[in-house]
Amino acid sequence: PRKNGKTPLMAGLANWVLDCDPERGQQNYIAASSIDQAGVFFRWMRESREMNPDLLARCVIKGSYRLIERAGRNNSFTKVLSSDRAGPHGKNIHLAVLEEVHAHADEELAHGIITGHASRSQPLTLWISTAGHEGPSLINTMLARARAVLDGGSKEARSFLPAVWSAAADCDWRDIETWKSVNPNFGVSLKEAYVHESIAQAEVDASYREEMLRLHLNVTTATSHSLWDAESWNQGENGAALPSDESLATLPCFGGLDLSSTDDLTAFALVWADRSGKMPQYFARVWTWMPG
Numbered sequence: 001p002r003k004n005g006k007t008p009l010m011a012g013l014a015n016w017v018l019d020c021d022p023e024r025g026q027q028n029y030i031a032a033s034s035i036d037q038a039g040v041f042f043r044w045m046r047e048s049r050e051m052n053p054d055l056l057a058r059c060v061i062k063g064s065y066r067l068i069e070r071a072g073r074n075n076s077f078t079k080v081l082s083s084d085r086a087g088p089h090g091k092n093i094h095l096a097v098l099e100e101v102h103a104h105a106d107e108e109l110a111h112g113i114i115t116g117h118a119s120r121s122q123p124l125t126l127w128i129s130t131a132g133h134e135g136p137s138l139i140n141t142m143l144a145r146a147r148a149v150l151d152g153g154s155k156e157a158r159s160f161l162p163a164v165w166s167a168a169a170d171c172d173w174r175d176i177e178t179w180k181s182v183n184p185n186f187g188v189s190l191k192e193a194y195v196h197e198s199i200a201q202a203e204v205d206a207s208y209r210e211e212m213l214r215l216h217l218n219v220t221t222a223t224s225h226s227l228w229d230a231e232s233w234n235q236g237e238n239g240a241a242l243p244s245d246e247s248l249a250t251l252p253c254f255g256g257l258d259l260s261s262t263d264d265l266t267a268f269a270l271v272w273a274d275r276s277g278k279m280p281q282y283f284a285r286v287w288t289w290m291p292g
Helices: 006-020 035-050 053-057 108-116 138-150 176-182 192-204 206-216 230-238
Strands: 027-031 059-062 067-070 077-080 095-098 124-127 253-258 266-274 281-289
Touching: 006 027, 006 035, 006 067, 006 077, 006 095, 006 124, 027 035, 027 108, 035 053, 035 059, 035 067, 035 077, 053 059, 095 108, 176 192, 192 206
Parallel strands: 027 077, 027 095, 095 124
Antiparallel strands: 059 067, 067 077, 253 266, 266 281
16 A cells, blocks of 8 residues: 555665676666656665665666666666657566556556566566556456465466555455554554544545545545445445435425436436535435336
């Protein structure tokens, strides 16, 4: 989840590969959904070197090109990958870092990187991400592969090492122990006071709750913006009775009519909105007719 040090940890590993991997002529690339996002990873690599004279002596940093070259005649470098259409194609990639995989629009970039590894003896790809939304996507493909390896049912186990911290879809997000179980840096870079504030906001803001679940508990969500509070909606499954007609008459009411033609239902609905409490409540009556 967010704020657990994924980027600085992987930046340290990327620096280690550039300095310590004996392979000559490394072409190492940082890729993200935007140049700016990839630049965040690059800054972690650069700043960690600038704070350590020994690490700084091992390289040449060209900040304007977002490029770090290994010192000497090794001919190895780490560079932010351009966002142009060429992307990783035509490159002989040794190390690839894919930042915020959930934000990538499709799998073309990943496929280009994987095929760019073909001539390397020990290529490495680092995938970093929080959860995404439901539906076909690169992050959900990678998550399915990761879980298959963790469950012991994948032939990728020898070449794919996944680490997944995520809460269950039906987790108790109000429980601080749920947060601790999936946030390794809880209390360090993820402050407990912030967590309590997030829980309080999620109690009254369904849209924020979806983002909180996805970004801080790594729960794959249906959408980033929820008009309805799913938990409150599901409470209606028990068939709770509507308020009396007298009570409904005091509330704002909205009506909608959907006319059919030959192969659909005609529907008329009335919805009453009660916003007097902490959480708004909505009551509906729906009538449907089959066309003759």
